[in-house]
Amino acid sequence: MQIIHDRPILQDKSVRELLAVMKENDASTRAALVAVLIHVTKIEQQSTQMAEEIAELRGEIADRLSLHKALISLRHNIIDGAKAAVSAFKEQGIAVLNNVAQFFKIRPMLEWMRNALDKNIRACERRIGKIEAASKEYHETGLHLKNMGRAVMGKAPLQEPKPAGKVAGILIESLQNECAACFKMQKGIDSALGGLKRLEDRSAGRVSFQEHLAAYRKERAETPVSATPTHTQPATETR
Secondary structure, three states, rough: OOOOOOOHHHHHHHHHHHHHHHHHHHHHHHHHHHHHHHHHHHHHHHHHHHHHHHHHOOOOHHHHHHHHHHHHHHHHHHHHHHHHHHHHHHHHHHHHHHHHHHHHHHHHHHHHHHHHHHHHHHHHHHHHHHHHHHHHHHHHHHHHHHHHHHHHHOOOOOOOOOOHHHHHHHHHHHHHHHHHHHHHHHHHHHHHHHHHHHHHHHOOOOOOOHHHHHHHHHHHHHHOHHHHOOOOOOOOOOO
16 A cells, blocks of 8 residues: 655645745734644544554455545645645735635545545444344354254253354454544544634635725725815915
């Protein structure tokens, strides 16, 4: 499996350059962006941990591979967004930072990942149910056969089947661990989406100086100029 990256997204050169620009020009929006990127870092770490702990116990890894690819794309989008934001800042000035969220096209990807994790959780729960049912049926059949033998030997029948076998127990534990890991990643994604929403709301609620100036000029242009003065000058005395 391809490694997402060997260092956190906050240490990427382009991201650091953008954050340095924002530190000097828009520290409060920078803090909101950093909060989103911290959540993305945690999601990456959780994905790597989940892959290391569970991949060897399961053969069906298509869903996880798709999620892993999505994380790689998410990282690339953030880096590309940071590059575009820095470039726009250099060309257009500080006003660009008022809507820095527009450069990060990551909401659809985060939402897809959240839905994919939810789907995987439900699939794990179904598999656990099937394994438990199959194990119970297997042991109940075994109990029936043993009781037939005990009856032939004149022994009292056994009343309860054995608990799930070792193999079934390993599979169930693996799937339970995967469910827990998916829940943890979902929580991180929800936090990232919440931080992104705050960043988007902040951008939407702010108007740049250039926009204020343009609105003022438009208002002045649309306001008719009176043909007569609003007040008269005092008459001068004639000598």
